[in-house]
Amino acid sequence: MWAHHGTFASYDRDKTITMQGTVTQFQFAYPHPLIYFDVTDDAGTVLHWAAEMLESPAMLKKKDANWNKDLLKPSDKITIVCNPHKVPDAKVCRTQELTVNDKKVY
Protein backbone atom coordinates (compact mmCIF):
# COMPACT_ATOMS: atom_id res chain seq x y z
CA MET A 1 0.00 0.00 0.00
CA TRP A 2 1.31 3.41 -0.91
CA ALA A 3 1.07 6.35 1.42
CA HIS A 4 0.19 9.36 -0.66
CA HIS A 5 1.69 11.66 1.94
CA GLY A 6 5.13 11.18 3.39
CA THR A 7 4.38 10.04 6.93
CA PHE A 8 5.91 6.58 6.70
CA ALA A 9 9.14 7.95 8.14
CA SER A 10 7.40 9.10 11.31
CA TYR A 11 6.49 5.64 12.58
CA ASP A 12 8.22 2.48 13.68
CA ARG A 13 6.61 0.11 11.24
CA ASP A 14 8.22 -2.95 12.81
CA LYS A 15 6.22 -2.52 16.01
CA THR A 16 2.55 -2.41 16.85
CA ILE A 17 0.75 -1.47 20.02
CA THR A 18 -2.82 -2.34 20.98
CA MET A 19 -4.94 0.04 23.02
CA GLN A 20 -8.51 0.32 24.19
CA GLY A 21 -9.89 3.79 24.48
CA THR A 22 -12.76 6.22 24.11
CA VAL A 23 -13.07 8.52 21.10
CA THR A 24 -12.96 12.22 21.87
CA GLN A 25 -12.86 13.54 18.31
CA PHE A 26 -12.77 12.29 14.72
CA GLN A 27 -11.42 14.51 11.97
CA PHE A 28 -12.31 13.07 8.58
CA ALA A 29 -9.99 15.52 6.87
CA TYR A 30 -6.99 15.91 4.59
CA PRO A 31 -4.25 15.03 4.38
CA HIS A 32 -5.18 12.03 6.57
CA PRO A 33 -8.12 11.42 8.93
CA LEU A 34 -7.25 11.61 12.61
CA ILE A 35 -8.80 9.77 15.56
CA TYR A 36 -8.37 11.41 18.94
CA PHE A 37 -9.05 9.12 21.88
CA ASP A 38 -8.42 8.74 25.61
CA VAL A 39 -6.75 5.73 27.18
CA THR A 40 -6.72 5.05 30.92
CA ASP A 41 -3.50 3.44 32.09
CA ASP A 42 -3.07 0.98 34.96
CA ALA A 43 -2.59 3.82 37.43
CA GLY A 44 -5.89 5.37 36.42
CA THR A 45 -4.32 8.24 34.52
CA VAL A 46 -6.14 9.35 31.39
CA LEU A 47 -3.77 9.69 28.44
CA HIS A 48 -4.71 11.62 25.31
CA TRP A 49 -3.79 9.88 22.05
CA ALA A 50 -4.08 10.56 18.34
CA ALA A 51 -4.06 7.98 15.55
CA GLU A 52 -3.52 8.72 11.88
CA MET A 53 -5.24 6.83 9.09
CA LEU A 54 -2.99 5.80 6.22
CA GLU A 55 -5.36 6.87 3.48
CA SER A 56 -7.00 10.18 2.63
CA PRO A 57 -10.77 10.55 3.10
CA ALA A 58 -11.43 9.97 -0.60
CA MET A 59 -9.18 6.89 -0.59
CA LEU A 60 -11.04 5.47 2.41
CA LYS A 61 -14.40 6.09 0.81
CA LYS A 62 -13.25 4.32 -2.31
CA LYS A 63 -11.92 1.43 -0.24
CA ASP A 64 -15.06 1.08 1.87
CA ALA A 65 -18.23 3.02 1.21
CA ASN A 66 -19.03 3.06 4.94
CA TRP A 67 -16.25 5.49 5.69
CA ASN A 68 -17.51 9.02 6.31
CA LYS A 69 -17.22 11.79 8.89
CA ASP A 70 -19.83 10.15 11.11
CA LEU A 71 -18.22 6.72 11.36
CA LEU A 72 -16.66 7.62 14.70
CA LYS A 73 -18.31 9.73 17.38
CA PRO A 74 -17.21 10.99 20.77
CA SER A 75 -17.72 8.33 23.48
CA ASP A 76 -17.37 5.45 20.99
CA LYS A 77 -15.33 2.62 22.48
CA ILE A 78 -12.44 1.56 20.27
CA THR A 79 -9.71 -1.02 20.16
CA ILE A 80 -6.85 0.08 17.99
CA VAL A 81 -3.73 -1.67 16.72
CA CYS A 82 -1.20 0.82 15.44
CA ASN A 83 2.46 1.56 14.72
CA PRO A 84 4.02 3.76 17.41
CA HIS A 85 5.66 7.05 16.55
CA LYS A 86 9.45 7.12 16.49
CA VAL A 87 9.51 10.07 18.91
CA PRO A 88 9.47 8.33 22.31
CA ASP A 89 7.04 10.63 24.15
CA ALA A 90 4.67 11.11 21.26
CA LYS A 91 1.21 9.70 21.82
CA VAL A 92 0.65 9.40 18.13
CA CYS A 93 0.39 6.23 16.10
CA ARG A 94 -0.57 5.01 12.66
CA THR A 95 -3.70 2.88 12.47
CA GLN A 96 -3.39 -0.71 11.34
CA GLU A 97 -6.60 -2.20 12.74
CA LEU A 98 -9.63 -0.53 14.28
CA THR A 99 -12.65 -1.92 16.11
CA VAL A 100 -15.46 0.46 17.04
CA ASN A 101 -18.07 -0.63 19.58
CA ASP A 102 -17.07 -4.25 18.98
CA LYS A 103 -17.32 -3.94 15.19
CA LYS A 104 -14.14 -4.14 13.15
CA VAL A 105 -14.14 -1.29 10.66
CA TYR A 106 -10.55 -1.23 9.47
Next chain:
Amino acid sequence: MRPIVLFALAAALPLAAQTKNSAAPFDPHDLSGRWDRTSRFEAYANVPGSGGRGAVVEEAPLTAAGRAALEKNIPGVGPRAWDPRTSRRNNDPMDTCDPMGVPRILNVEIVAPHNTMDIVQLRDRTLEFFNWHHDWREVWTDGRQLPKTDDLEPKWNGYSVGRWDGDTFIVDSIGFDERTWLDRYGYPHTEDMRLQERYRRVAADTLEFTMTLTDPKYYSKPWMSDQKVFKLNRENGKEWDDQAYCVPSVELQFNQLIRDGGFGQQK
Protein backbone atom coordinates in the same frame (compact mmCIF):
# COMPACT_ATOMS: atom_id res chain seq x y z
CA MET B 1 -9.99 11.25 -43.29
CA ARG B 2 -9.19 9.04 -40.34
CA PRO B 3 -11.19 10.98 -37.76
CA ILE B 4 -14.32 10.92 -39.92
CA VAL B 5 -14.20 7.14 -40.21
CA LEU B 6 -13.48 6.66 -36.56
CA PHE B 7 -16.15 9.04 -35.39
CA ALA B 8 -18.69 7.29 -37.59
CA LEU B 9 -17.77 3.97 -36.05
CA ALA B 10 -17.76 5.37 -32.56
CA ALA B 11 -21.19 6.87 -32.97
CA ALA B 12 -22.61 3.41 -33.57
CA LEU B 13 -21.23 2.01 -30.33
CA PRO B 14 -22.44 2.45 -26.77
CA LEU B 15 -20.28 4.88 -24.81
CA ALA B 16 -19.06 2.17 -22.45
CA ALA B 17 -17.85 0.07 -25.35
CA GLN B 18 -16.09 3.06 -26.85
CA THR B 19 -14.11 3.88 -23.74
CA LYS B 20 -13.55 0.74 -21.68
CA ASN B 21 -12.47 -1.55 -24.46
CA SER B 22 -8.88 -1.13 -25.54
CA ALA B 23 -9.81 -2.52 -28.98
CA ALA B 24 -12.54 0.06 -29.51
CA PRO B 25 -12.04 2.68 -32.23
CA PHE B 26 -10.51 5.94 -31.18
CA ASP B 27 -9.03 9.13 -32.56
CA PRO B 28 -5.35 9.31 -31.56
CA HIS B 29 -5.56 13.10 -31.63
CA ASP B 30 -8.36 13.10 -29.07
CA LEU B 31 -6.72 13.17 -25.64
CA SER B 32 -9.76 14.49 -23.84
CA GLY B 33 -11.13 12.56 -20.93
CA ARG B 34 -10.48 11.52 -17.37
CA TRP B 35 -7.26 9.56 -17.02
CA ASP B 36 -5.73 7.63 -14.11
CA ARG B 37 -1.99 7.20 -13.62
CA THR B 38 -1.22 3.51 -13.36
CA SER B 39 2.57 3.58 -13.08
CA ARG B 40 4.11 1.18 -10.61
CA PHE B 41 6.04 3.86 -8.85
CA GLU B 42 5.53 7.43 -7.87
CA ALA B 43 8.61 9.20 -9.15
CA TYR B 44 9.96 11.08 -12.15
CA ALA B 45 11.83 7.91 -13.15
CA ASN B 46 12.59 4.56 -11.57
CA VAL B 47 15.33 5.89 -9.33
CA PRO B 48 16.77 3.78 -6.49
CA GLY B 49 14.24 3.34 -3.72
CA SER B 50 11.25 4.39 -5.76
CA GLY B 51 9.72 0.94 -5.48
CA GLY B 52 9.34 0.07 -9.14
CA ARG B 53 9.49 -3.68 -8.76
CA GLY B 54 10.62 -5.54 -11.83
CA ALA B 55 11.65 -2.42 -13.67
CA VAL B 56 15.14 -1.23 -14.45
CA VAL B 57 16.42 1.01 -11.68
CA GLU B 58 18.53 3.85 -12.96
CA GLU B 59 20.54 6.48 -11.15
CA ALA B 60 19.76 10.06 -12.09
CA PRO B 61 22.62 11.61 -14.13
CA LEU B 62 23.31 14.23 -11.51
CA THR B 63 26.20 16.65 -11.75
CA ALA B 64 28.12 17.57 -8.60
CA ALA B 65 25.93 20.66 -8.25
CA GLY B 66 22.84 18.55 -8.79
CA ARG B 67 23.97 16.09 -6.13
CA ALA B 68 24.53 18.94 -3.69
CA ALA B 69 21.06 20.31 -4.43
CA LEU B 70 19.54 16.86 -3.95
CA GLU B 71 21.16 16.52 -0.54
CA LYS B 72 19.44 19.71 0.60
CA ASN B 73 16.04 18.27 -0.27
CA ILE B 74 14.94 15.95 2.54
CA PRO B 75 11.93 13.85 1.62
CA GLY B 76 9.40 11.97 3.73
CA VAL B 77 9.86 8.71 1.84
CA GLY B 78 12.58 6.59 0.27
CA PRO B 79 16.18 5.86 1.21
CA ARG B 80 16.86 9.53 2.00
CA ALA B 81 13.79 9.99 4.20
CA TRP B 82 14.07 12.10 7.32
CA ASP B 83 13.87 10.69 10.84
CA PRO B 84 11.74 12.64 13.35
CA ARG B 85 14.21 11.74 16.12
CA THR B 86 16.97 13.77 14.48
CA SER B 87 17.49 17.39 13.55
CA ARG B 88 17.46 16.50 9.86
CA ARG B 89 14.02 17.86 9.05
CA ASN B 90 11.70 16.90 6.24
CA ASN B 91 11.39 19.87 3.86
CA ASP B 92 9.12 18.46 1.17
CA PRO B 93 7.30 21.46 -0.36
CA MET B 94 4.13 19.37 -0.54
CA ASP B 95 4.02 19.17 3.24
CA THR B 96 3.56 22.92 3.48
CA CYS B 97 1.09 23.05 0.62
CA ASP B 98 3.53 24.73 -1.74
CA PRO B 99 2.58 24.08 -5.37
CA MET B 100 4.11 20.86 -6.63
CA GLY B 101 4.67 22.20 -10.13
CA VAL B 102 5.36 20.40 -13.38
CA PRO B 103 6.59 17.66 -13.67
CA ARG B 104 5.84 16.52 -10.10
CA ILE B 105 2.12 17.13 -10.52
CA LEU B 106 2.29 14.60 -13.37
CA ASN B 107 3.84 11.83 -11.28
CA VAL B 108 2.88 12.57 -7.69
CA GLU B 109 -0.10 10.28 -7.18
CA ILE B 110 -0.63 6.71 -8.30
CA VAL B 111 -3.39 5.80 -5.87
CA ALA B 112 -7.05 6.26 -6.75
CA PRO B 113 -8.80 8.59 -6.68
CA HIS B 114 -5.97 11.11 -6.40
CA ASN B 115 -4.19 9.74 -9.48
CA THR B 116 -6.75 11.33 -11.77
CA MET B 117 -6.07 13.92 -14.46
CA ASP B 118 -8.64 15.45 -16.77
CA ILE B 119 -7.49 16.61 -20.20
CA VAL B 120 -9.56 19.22 -22.01
CA GLN B 121 -8.68 20.23 -25.57
CA LEU B 122 -9.72 23.72 -26.60
CA ARG B 123 -9.17 25.49 -29.92
CA ASP B 124 -6.04 27.24 -28.73
CA ARG B 125 -5.01 25.37 -25.57
CA THR B 126 -4.93 21.98 -23.96
CA LEU B 127 -5.75 21.99 -20.26
CA GLU B 128 -4.77 19.43 -17.67
CA PHE B 129 -6.65 19.32 -14.39
CA PHE B 130 -5.29 17.38 -11.44
CA ASN B 131 -7.41 15.94 -8.64
CA TRP B 132 -4.63 16.01 -6.07
CA HIS B 133 -4.23 19.57 -4.78
CA HIS B 134 -6.91 20.69 -7.24
CA ASP B 135 -4.35 22.20 -9.61
CA TRP B 136 -4.33 22.77 -13.36
CA ARG B 137 -2.03 23.87 -16.17
CA GLU B 138 -2.40 25.11 -19.71
CA VAL B 139 -0.50 24.13 -22.83
CA TRP B 140 -0.75 26.61 -25.70
CA THR B 141 -1.56 24.96 -29.04
CA ASP B 142 -2.19 28.05 -31.18
CA GLY B 143 1.11 27.79 -33.00
CA ARG B 144 3.09 30.14 -30.81
CA GLN B 145 6.73 29.45 -30.05
CA LEU B 146 8.26 29.29 -26.63
CA PRO B 147 9.42 32.73 -25.50
CA LYS B 148 13.02 33.36 -24.59
CA THR B 149 13.80 32.20 -21.10
CA ASP B 150 14.99 35.69 -20.18
CA ASP B 151 11.55 37.04 -21.04
CA LEU B 152 9.80 34.78 -18.54
CA GLU B 153 9.28 35.06 -14.84
CA PRO B 154 9.61 31.59 -13.34
CA LYS B 155 6.26 29.93 -12.71
CA TRP B 156 5.28 26.90 -10.65
CA ASN B 157 4.03 24.97 -13.68
CA GLY B 158 6.28 26.67 -16.22
CA TYR B 159 5.22 27.92 -19.64
CA SER B 160 4.14 25.28 -22.15
CA VAL B 161 3.42 25.01 -25.86
CA GLY B 162 2.12 21.91 -27.62
CA ARG B 163 2.16 20.57 -31.17
CA TRP B 164 1.39 17.36 -33.01
CA ASP B 165 4.07 15.27 -34.66
CA GLY B 166 2.10 12.52 -36.34
CA ASP B 167 0.10 10.94 -33.54
CA THR B 168 2.39 12.20 -30.80
CA PHE B 169 1.42 15.30 -28.85
CA ILE B 170 4.63 17.06 -27.89
CA VAL B 171 4.67 19.59 -25.07
CA ASP B 172 7.75 21.77 -24.60
CA SER B 173 8.05 23.78 -21.42
CA ILE B 174 10.44 26.29 -19.87
CA GLY B 175 10.32 28.94 -17.16
CA PHE B 176 10.04 26.78 -14.06
CA ASP B 177 10.30 27.92 -10.47
CA GLU B 178 13.24 26.03 -9.03
CA ARG B 179 11.63 25.65 -5.61
CA THR B 180 9.66 22.65 -6.82
CA TRP B 181 10.93 19.06 -6.76
CA LEU B 182 10.73 16.69 -9.70
CA ASP B 183 9.09 14.09 -7.49
CA ARG B 184 8.62 13.11 -3.87
CA TYR B 185 12.18 11.81 -3.63
CA GLY B 186 13.51 15.35 -3.81
CA TYR B 187 15.21 15.45 -7.19
CA PRO B 188 15.98 19.11 -7.94
CA HIS B 189 15.98 21.32 -11.01
CA THR B 190 17.04 24.85 -11.84
CA GLU B 191 15.14 27.67 -13.49
CA ASP B 192 16.88 26.70 -16.72
CA MET B 193 15.19 23.30 -16.93
CA ARG B 194 13.58 22.52 -20.26
CA LEU B 195 11.01 19.75 -20.25
CA GLN B 196 9.55 17.84 -23.16
CA GLU B 197 6.50 15.62 -22.69
CA ARG B 198 5.42 13.21 -25.41
CA TYR B 199 1.84 11.89 -25.23
CA ARG B 200 0.44 9.10 -27.37
CA ARG B 201 -3.04 7.67 -27.17
CA VAL B 202 -2.29 4.09 -28.09
CA ALA B 203 -5.75 2.62 -27.45
CA ALA B 204 -9.24 3.84 -26.65
CA ASP B 205 -8.52 3.42 -22.96
CA THR B 206 -4.74 3.98 -22.83
CA LEU B 207 -2.57 7.07 -22.91
CA GLU B 208 1.20 6.77 -22.69
CA PHE B 209 3.70 9.51 -22.10
CA THR B 210 7.33 10.10 -21.32
CA MET B 211 9.20 13.16 -20.15
CA THR B 212 12.73 14.29 -20.91
CA LEU B 213 14.34 17.10 -18.99
CA THR B 214 17.41 19.07 -19.97
CA ASP B 215 19.07 20.99 -17.17
CA PRO B 216 22.87 21.04 -17.66
CA LYS B 217 23.69 22.61 -14.31
CA TYR B 218 22.15 19.71 -12.37
CA TYR B 219 22.07 16.85 -14.90
CA SER B 220 24.99 15.81 -17.06
CA LYS B 221 22.75 14.72 -19.93
CA PRO B 222 19.07 14.84 -20.86
CA TRP B 223 17.19 12.66 -18.39
CA MET B 224 14.23 10.70 -19.68
CA SER B 225 11.52 9.39 -17.40
CA ASP B 226 10.17 5.88 -17.51
CA GLN B 227 7.09 5.46 -19.65
CA LYS B 228 4.03 6.57 -17.72
CA VAL B 229 0.71 4.96 -18.54
CA PHE B 230 -2.71 6.46 -18.03
CA LYS B 231 -5.89 4.41 -18.27
CA LEU B 232 -9.25 5.93 -19.00
CA ASN B 233 -11.09 6.29 -15.71
CA ARG B 234 -13.75 3.62 -15.38
CA GLU B 235 -15.94 6.12 -13.60
CA ASN B 236 -15.57 8.61 -16.43
CA GLY B 237 -18.05 11.38 -15.90
CA LYS B 238 -18.43 10.87 -12.17
CA GLU B 239 -17.63 13.94 -10.17
CA TRP B 240 -14.44 14.09 -8.17
CA ASP B 241 -15.26 12.77 -4.73
CA ASP B 242 -13.43 15.46 -2.82
CA GLN B 243 -12.01 18.83 -3.65
CA ALA B 244 -8.62 17.68 -2.47
CA TYR B 245 -7.01 21.04 -1.84
CA CYS B 246 -3.97 21.26 0.36
CA VAL B 247 -5.04 23.59 3.17
CA PRO B 248 -2.03 25.27 4.81
CA SER B 249 -3.62 25.79 8.24
CA VAL B 250 -4.63 22.13 8.41
CA GLU B 251 -1.32 20.89 7.06
CA LEU B 252 0.66 22.97 9.56
CA GLN B 253 -1.25 21.49 12.48
CA PHE B 254 -0.88 18.02 11.02
CA ASN B 255 2.88 18.51 10.75
CA GLN B 256 3.25 19.67 14.33
CA LEU B 257 0.99 17.14 16.00
CA ILE B 258 1.33 14.09 13.82
CA ARG B 259 4.28 14.09 11.44
CA ASP B 260 6.65 15.56 14.02
CA GLY B 261 5.05 13.62 16.87
CA GLY B 262 4.20 16.73 18.89
CA PHE B 263 0.92 15.34 20.22
CA GLY B 264 1.33 14.00 23.74
CA GLN B 265 4.98 14.94 24.13
CA GLN B 266 6.12 16.06 27.55
CA LYS B 267 7.15 19.74 27.43
